[in-house]
Amino acid sequence: MLATIGARSIDELFDEIPPELRAPPLADTLPALNEMEITRLMRDRAGRDGSWLSFLGAGAYEHHIPAAVWQIVTRGEFYSAYTPYQPEASQGTLQLLYEYQTMMTSLTGLAVTNASLYEGASALAEAMLMAVRAHRSARRIVVPRAVHPAWRRVARTIVRNQGIELLEAAYDRETGQTTPAALEAAARGGDIAAAVVPQANFFGVLEPVDELTDWAQARGAHVIALANPVAMALLKPPGEWGSKGADIAVGDGQPLGAPLAGGGPYFGFMACRKDLVRQMPGRIVGATTDGEGRPGFVLTLQAREQHIRRSKATSNICTNQGLLVAAATVHMALLGPEGLARVARACHANTLDLVSRLTALAGVRRAFSGTFFHETVLRLPRPAAPVLRALKAQGILGGLDLAGDYPELGHALLVCATETKDAGDLARYAEQLARILRKGTRRSTRASRSR
């Protein structure tokens, strides 16, 4: 090919770029490998993947994905399809997105959805930007401390440069909930554009969403619901919160058919009230009829997107998580609303069971009295980090150590039991934790002697 175009090497094609602007070769990368060599390399690396009995939640959850989901979604038509830029020619893709949007409006109880965003944390940031645009005067947003710490950091990174101030609201140390009084204290008497209301919050605790929604709307602020999509199959959806319903709902769609993988890719969902739709970022699929009256699908409201509106666009996003959304749509279609509600109930029941087994152990207590969905915080008699290491040596991922992000909670561990666990799994965790907590002192003495 190089000969055909009269170039001597690939590098020659980049001649126009001044040498001082060229990046050096990446450090630590291997030279090119052929298919056999790369297969060996990948097999070797895959062999080092662990296989854990996992009680780790904290934003990404292990759920059973019916085999049919990825069988369908790995079909070439779904798997290799990119974001259509001549969208009307991709009616199949648009139909799937339309079905996805329809399911998400049903799940959130809100009027319109977009075709997805990158993932939950940036979806939260987009919701904040949207609320500020829609509010038109205030640029302050109240965010509970009980919202996922990584998501709060991502949101701050994204909105900070637009002069938007995030105000942290405290959680109740006894219940783990966020109260209207806490939101009010955070707002410090000034105008706010929005309040973020999680359900469930990062501690797994169920928030008093009706009171929080009514408080925010009485203050003239928009309510950004930050919801777990599986929980919404069982609990009151954001569109029904308070007397008027939440204004915007976002979250991470990973629990709907995306494997945990290496932490991604997942997808962010966003839904809103009908009158806010023009402020909503992302692609939106609409149903319409063509010139001959035949039904079809289009990408609509595109004038708000960056390829048309440029610097005044609602966002610079011009794509969506097509493959993950396809998986979520098939997953939701297979489970249906009843199936998803059953999954939610099974998660809740398993976590209740796990908690009762673990709190039967000496020194292990629930940190909060509030009702939880499918994860909760436990207080241990000792720092969580060495306990988790010892559990890992037994093939168990015991949960998330909260010492880094919530030092005020002491020796705290966030544990989660989804529907994928059975009684044997819960028993095994309890047994191992009991053993580790009993033997803890002796083990550390032995280790120091052997050095």
Place this chain on the structure above:
Amino acid sequence: MTTPKELKYTKSHEWVKAEPDGTVTVGITFHAQEQLGDVVFIQPPEVGRRLKQGDECAVIESVKAAADLYAPVSGEVVAVNQEVSDKPERVNQDPYAAWMFRLKPSAPAELETLLDAAGYEKVAAEDKH
């Protein structure tokens, strides 16, 4: 291309009509609506808002574009044409009857800085590509 001689115009394709009561009504020209295509949405300025000449004050959206409208003169927004906001296609059907908002000018001398019909026709001719 029609350019009513009794109206004034801006380089940004707004027309301005001096009303008998001293206010001015504002809309977009035939050329502008032709370039935009089918208008689907109008976001007018809020009544009561004070504008300076040249301020971005409204957005008009068509199937293929979203364009800003600029205040042709400084003043206070005293009315918005709800009928046109509700039926944006009126802008395509009769652009010079479809006024979008009404201003009470705070500096009437600014009206003299606007283009007349001939001046606007030159601008529009250059704009066509």
